[in-house]
Amino acid sequence: MKVIAFGATSSRESINKQLARYAASLIPDADIEVLDLNEFEMPIFSQDKEAELGQPVLAQNFFDKITTADALIISFAEHNGSYTAAYKNVFDWTSRIEQKVFQNTPMLMLSTSPGPGGAATVLASAVGSAPYFLGDVKASLSIPSFFDNFDSEQQILTNPELAKELLSAVSKLTNEFI
């Protein structure tokens, strides 16, 4: 089972990337590929840029990565209550190749932030809009106060309640394949 996981952000030490990778590691025998959105950096999308450049190969590469996945795990970083510019840009370019960006791939949507809100606002927005992009969201979970609940050295979720909730969310994703 091929799992693509990424943090919807371009931070080098992204806490969402850490969370997405950890969630993927809970799937037994998964072939996990963790994407870094920095590898898909393109000019800021506009229709004028599109007319000038056409469809960048990096947008096609991102779309093709999703095509290869049996399951997707995305953890959303929140910037001012919304998507990071890095994710939104990759998404906008990719949506011009095919609006159904998620290609009906079973997905787990997560979010986290250092604060108590856990980036729940952007997560709700991502979950709510997923059907427009043929997103098959099996479960979603926001992890608040990342640094209180996740040990970045050991790369594990240390809060037992949240660990249980994450395991349950991951099972909803993997039940699809049993």
Ligand SMILES: Cc1cc2nc3c(=O)[nH]c(=O)nc-3n(C[C@H](O)[C@H](O)[C@H](O)COP(=O)(O)O)c2cc1C
């Ligand atoms: C411009 C900016 C805006 C932010 N806005 C929010 C916000 O609205 N809600 C929130 O929970 N955290 C916010 N944060 C803090 C991020 O949650 C924090 O930087 C986090 O590490 C981002 O996730 P990442 O490490 O995966 O990129 C903001 C950070 C920046 C730089």
